[in-house]
Amino acid sequence: MTNVSSVADPSAGPVSTGPAVRVGGNPFRFISRLRLGDIIAIAPFIIFALLFLLIPTLGLVVGAFQDGSGNFTLQNIIDLGTPQILASFWISIRVSAASAILGAGIGLVIALAIIRGRLPQAIRSTVMTFSGVASNFAGIPLAFAFLATLGRLGLVTVLLKFVGFDLYKSGFNLLSFWGLTITYLYFQIPLMILIIAPAIDGLKKEWGEAAATLGATNGQFWRYIGLPVLWPNLLGTLSLLFANAFGAIATAYALTGSSLNIVPILLYAQIRGDVLHNPGLGAALALGMIVITAFANIIYLVIRTRAERWLK
Amino acid sequence: MKSGRLWSWIIFGLGAGYFLLPLLATFEFSLRIRREGYTFDAYTSVFSDGRFQASFSYSLIIGICAIIVGLLIVVPAAYYVRLRAPHLRPIIEFITLLPLIIPAIILVFGYIRMYNTSSPLPLLGTNVGTDILLTLAYVALALPYMYRAVDTGLRTIDVQTLTEAANILGANQATIIVQVIFPNIIVAVLSGAFLTLAIVIGEFTIASLLNRQVFGVYMQNVGANRAFEPAALAVISFVITWGAMGMIQLLARFAPKTARRD
Numbered sequence: 001m002t003n004v005s006s007v008a009d010p011s012a013g014p015v016s017t018g019p020a021v022r023v024g025g026n027p028f029r030f031i032s033r034l035r036l037g038d039i040i041a042i043a044p045f046i047i048f049a050l051l052f053l054l055i056p057t058l059g060l061v062v063g064a065f066q067d068g069s070g071n072f073t074l075q076n077i078i079d080l081g082t083p084q085i086l087a088s089f090w091i092s093i094r095v096s097a098a099s100a101i102l103g104a105g106i107g108l109v110i111a112l113a114i115i116r117g118r119l120p121q122a123i124r125s126t127v128m129t130f131s132g133v134a135s136n137f138a139g140i141p142l143a144f145a146f147l148a149t150l151g152r153l154g155l156v157t158v159l160l161k162f163v164g165f166d167l168y169k170s171g172f173n174l175l176s177f178w179g180l181t182i183t184y185l186y187f188q189i190p191l192m193i194l195i196i197a198p199a200i201d202g203l204k205k206e207w208g209e210a211a212a213t214l215g216a217t218n219g220q221f222w223r224y225i226g227l228p229v230l231w232p233n234l235l236g237t238l239s240l241l242f243a244n245a246f247g248a249i250a251t252a253y254a255l256t257g258s259s260l261n262i263v264p265i266l267l268y269a270q271i272r273g274d275v276l277h278n279p280g281l282g283a284a285l286a287l288g289m290i291v292i293t294a295f296a297n298i299i300y301l302v303i304r305t306r307a308e309r310w311l312k
Numbered sequence: 313m314k315s316g317r318l319w320s321w322i323i324f325g326l327g328a329g330y331f332l333l334p335l336l337a338t339f340e341f342s343l344r345i346r347r348e349g350y351t352f353d354a355y356t357s358v359f360s361d362g363r364f365q366a367s368f369s370y371s372l373i374i375g376i377c378a379i380i381v382g383l384l385i386v387v388p389a390a391y392y393v394r395l396r397a398p399h400l401r402p403i404i405e406f407i408t409l410l411p412l413i414i415p416a417i418i419l420v421f422g423y424i425r426m427y428n429t430s431s432p433l434p435l436l437g438t439n440v441g442t443d444i445l446l447t448l449a450y451v452a453l454a455l456p457y458m459y460r461a462v463d464t465g466l467r468t469i470d471v472q473t474l475t476e477a478a479n480i481l482g483a484n485q486a487t488i489i490v491q492v493i494f495p496n497i498i499v500a501v502l503s504g505a506f507l508t509l510a511i512v513i514g515e516f517t518i519a520s521l522l523n524r525q526v527f528g529v530y531m532q533n534v535g536a537n538r539a540f541e542p543a544a545l546a547v548i549s550f551v552i553t554w555g556a557m558g559m560i561q562l563l564a565r566f567a568p569k570t571a572r573r574d
Binding site: 037038040041042044045048049052053054055056060063106110113114119123127129130133134136137139140141143144145146147153154155156185186189190243246247248249250253257264267271283286289293297 | 410413
């Protein structure tokens with residue numbers, strides 16, 4: 001998943017509006033210069049994006065504001081306020097936030113250790129390759145792996161019991177908030193390492209030397225130079241990790257069945273069998289998810305635009 | 313500064329522990345199926361299961377179809393944007409990022425409402441239609457990675473000069489894309505393809521809600537009904553993911569050869 005790094009690359013994102021300025025006043029002037037070949041080249045992409053990304057999503061947004069016979073209503077949105085749905089949003093937000101914050105923090109520390117900690121080069125490339133694999137090792141098999149590790153018969157549980165510590169009697173349960181968070185970290189930490197590594201590479205060696213020459217301690221370097229430079233990337237990646245965890249369902253579903261009622265699992269059950277007994281409420285639930293993930297991504301975009309403005 | 317290095321090793325060691333322990337534990341668990349000792353019987357049981365073979369080959373076929381369709385959509389668009397419409401780039405890139413913003417479950421929910429049997433385009437009414445919808449859903453999932461891979465490939469070659477040279481020699485636009493551009497970015501395209509395969513092969517949410525028996529859905533079924541086979545399946549999936557990523561790393565070594573410009 002090395003390509004994800006380009007998500008954090010300021011030159012690749014949707015906010016780099018540089019080229020558009022060159023066109024001048026009318027951004028649609030290119031239409032008059034279109035040739036048949038150009039249309040054939042771009043048409044499949046546009047049609048695909050409309051039919052399989054934009055319209056289905058917009059359909060859900062519209063559906064959230066419609067009652068059974070298609071009239072406008074706010075009732076579905078109001079109905080989101082039931083204790084069951086609010087609880088599922090709350091646990092989803094908590095799991096996503098915890099796994100994003102821990103994933104970003106731990107990922108940052110590991111990335112700093114392998115890039116700036118004077119470890120052998122071979123370790124760095126091994127960690128980067130492994131991160132590519134682990135960030136893609138999500139879904140059903142990840143749940144199986146953690147059941148085999150921290151489940152009631154898992155290796156770690158058995159070994160701990162062998163040395164006299166009963167993990168499950170101490171209150172731990174894999175099928176819980178912390179169990180799910182620890183499992184999510186398995187793809188969150190590597191994703192963080194992949195995205196933040198190029199930014200850490202961007203911290204020039206000269207800056208550290210200059211700071212040291214001026215008498216700065218290592219701590220002061222990070223407090224006044226390192227972290228402020230990395231800050232936009234950190235916050236951006238944090239919201240990306242949040243969205244990543246918020247939309248994930250397969251791992252949680254295979255791990256907990258429906259015992260942990262996170263929003264995607266509730267929505268899954270709703271699509272399957274209308275457990276909320278109101279089709280419009282399903283669309284409202286989907287709208288809630290879209291709003292939260294879109295919000296996380298907008299934070300990311302806004303932070304990055306501001307960071308770029310400062311860099312100029 | 314000596315202590316800094318020690319800390320690096322400690323952090324690396326703790327990280328390695330967290331990431332390797334589940335792999336070790338899963339492997340160990342998968343060998344525990346017989347009381348008398350470690351055996352590979354869980355793997356034998358998985359591989360000889362007809363549903364494993366059926367679901368795995370079905371996932372593979374859908375994955376390959378998604379790669380082909382994805383390339384047909386992405387390569388001409390990325391080429392066109394790079395060569396003739398750089399001002400469209402922010403819009404196109406934003407669209408390719410949408411699948412990262414919209415969770416898969418939202419996407420499939422949208423499809424189910426839009427392509428049901430009473431809609432103008434009732435793809436879900438037939439088996440073939442549902443297969444097509446699943447393929448296109450996977451194209452959407454892979455779009456961010458596929459577009460980026462192709463675009464990175466295009467960045468390393470001189471699209472403008474190659475196109476002009478081919479034009480002078482009398483090639484039309486389709487010929488240019490198929491015979492000039494595509495061979496030059498084949499390494500980038502292949503890494504996009506392997507990434508797509510790694511994502512698609514274990515996918516659960518979309519296929520499950522479209523009622524398709526893919527590998528991910530099979531794994532979920534086994535997980536709900538068996539004890540040791542799921543661990544074996546997890547090991548198998550990890551090896552597959554590792555294989556796909558390994559292929560990308562291997563391909564990256566060949567990339568500079570195509571990228572060289574004199």
